[in-house]
Amino acid sequence: MTVLIHDNGESTPAGSLYLEPKTTTSIEELKSAVGLVIDACHGGTCRVFDRYGYEIKALGALHDEQLLFAVPPNRHFVWPAFEIGHRVAVPGVTSSLPGHPIFLETLSDSPRVFLVENFLSAEDADEVIETTLGITAAGFALKRSTTGTQGAVVSSHRTSENAFDTTSPVAMKLKRRVFDLLGMRWDGLQVLRYNASKAYIPHMDYLEFDSNADHNFDSASPGGTNRFATVLLYLTDVEEGGETVFPLGEPLEKETRTTQEIQAEARARGRAADLTPGSWEEEMTETCISRLAVKPQKGRAVLFYSQNPDGTPDERSLHGACPVVKGVKWAANLWVWNGPRFGHSATSPAKEAEGKIQAVFSSAVEGVALYWETTRWGKMGPGEAELKAMTYQGHKWNVRRDEGEEQGAVLASWTIEAEKAEDGVIQYRYEG
Numbered sequence: 001m002t003v004l005i006h007d008n009g010e011s012t013p014a015g016s017l018y019l020e021p022k023t024t025t026s027i028e029e030l031k032s033a034v035g036l037v038i039d040a041c042h043g044g045t046c047r048v049f050d051r052y053g054y055e056i057k058a059l060g061a062l063h064d065e066q067l068l069f070a071v072p073p074n075r076h077f078v079w080p081a082f083e084i085g086h087r088v089a090v091p092g093v094t095s096s097l098p099g100h101p102i103f104l105e106t107l108s109d110s111p112r113v114f115l116v117e118n119f120l121s122a123e124d125a126d127e128v129i130e131t132t133l134g135i136t137a138a139g140f141a142l143k144r145s146t147t148g149t150q151g152a153v154v155s156s157h158r159t160s161e162n163a164f165d166t167t168s169p170v171a172m173k174l175k176r177r178v179f180d181l182l183g184m185r186w187d188g189l190q191v192l193r194y195n196a197s198k199a200y201i202p203h204m205d206y207l208e209f210d211s212n213a214d215h216n217f218d219s220a221s222p223g224g225t226n227r228f229a230t231v232l233l234y235l236t237d238v239e240e241g242g243e244t245v246f247p248l249g250e251p252l253e254k255e256t257r258t259t260q261e262i263q264a265e266a267r268a269r270g271r272a273a274d275l276t277p278g279s280w281e282e283e284m285t286e287t288c289i290s291r292l293a294v295k296p297q298k299g300r301a302v303l304f305y306s307q308n309p310d311g312t313p314d315e316r317s318l319h320g321a322c323p324v325v326k327g328v329k330w331a332a333n334l335w336v337w338n339g340p341r342f343g344h345s346a347t348s349p350a351k352e353a354e355g356k357i358q359a360v361f362s363s364a365v366e367g368v369a370l371y372w373e374t375t376r377w378g379k380m381g382p383g384e385a386e387l388k389a390m391t392y393q394g395h396k397w398n399v400r401r402d403e404g405e406e407q408g409a410v411l412a413s414w415t416i417e418a419e420k421a422e423d424g425v426i427q428y429r430y431e432g
């Protein structure tokens with residue numbers, strides 16, 4: 001039997017494996033074999049998923065020509081885009097309409113954007129709005145939206161209102177469903193209202209690395225977490241405007257109009273009528289009708305990723321909310337993180353921040369690799385670039401043999417000691 005091995009989130013295989021039923025007898029052997037195809041899975045460290053996001057737990061479930069997706073340790077399964085218009089019924093996630101599955105339809109592969117159909121029923125959408133209007137607690141009730149991580153800042157670049165629904169049964173149900181769709185953790189359900197002309201300037205949901213000293217937002221580093229994906233639920237239809245726009249995404253129908261034609265169409269549709277001339281909202285209207293834009297439709301959702309599968313920020317995930325022209329737009333945001341928002345393992349964020357250190361690793365010896373605990377970090381040797389990582393007091397890094405019979409054997413271990421850092425940087429060199 002032959003299986004095709006894909007890197008996490010990739011639409012084309014990195015290689016294939018022939019599995020001999022007699023010799024490949026355990027999942028561990030499958031994982032080791034995957035490690036031969038995918039560098040980041042060296043030594044069998046990756047989990048293996050099918051194309052629907054289910055982890056392969058038994059070899060009996062495999063079939064010939066099956067696509068397998070290798071997910072490195074500390075990373076999450078990312079839906080592959082395949083091609084624009086590709087539709088997949090998501091198994092195992094409850095939809096709003098019994099008998100009608102949730103469909104993911106690929107809108108763009110970079111940025112990685114999917115339309116989610118049948119995500120919530122009209123009743124669910126109405127209930128979220130009703131519940132939101134009834135929230136009175138300070139800090140949760142509907143009020144002008146803010147931006148930033150260092151305390152809330154009212155910004156002229158985000159003119160909607162929002163509320164947080166952290167407790168209602170319908171919010172819990174929808175959060176669980178998003179969790180099922182992605183298999184991860186979430187922020188609260190942020191409910192948004194955009195009245196006429198209200199909008200949100202194009203931005204990234206990913207938070208800046210240095211936006212808050214108490215948290216490691218570098219999601220590609222050990223223990224670092226940040227917003228990973230966003231599922232935006234549309235709670236109402238909007239007559240005109242209010243699209244979620246991805247300025248770096250290709251529109252589904254290739255744009256052939258000239259700038260003048262686009263501007264004329266914007267005027268004809270009343271797009272900029274209520275907007276201040278020269279404002280960012282007015283400037284945005286052109287992007288809204290010429291780039292990848294998802295029209296709000298009650299019961300639908302849009303899923304997009306803010307991180308690449310390796311945890312680095314995807315700068316192409318830039319998006320915004322187009323000014324509402326006619327009607328009121330209600331939507332709800334779920335920001336999903338790649339790991340806990342507040343702290344991780346047993347240590348508090350404040351404690352973590354104290355020991356936050358940049359480490360630089362190198363080796364005078366060939367044929368070795370650096371590991372964080374059991375996570376492969378990269379190859380080291382005289383001909384290789386230094387490896388850098390944001391790490392913390394007490395983290396353990398290992399040098400392992402990377403070839404030959406003793407592959408995987410630990411040759412040296414370093415435990416990060418904050419007092420050895422100079423200006424926040426520690427150098428480690430393996431001399432053999």
Ligand SMILES: O=C(O)CCC(=O)C(=O)O
Nearest residue numbers: 200243244320321331333
């Ligand atoms: O309302 C929208 O379409 C987008 C909202 C958004 O990007 C956000 O709240 O982060």
Ligand SMILES: [Fe+2]
Nearest residue numbers: 203204205319
């Ligand atoms: Fe956003």
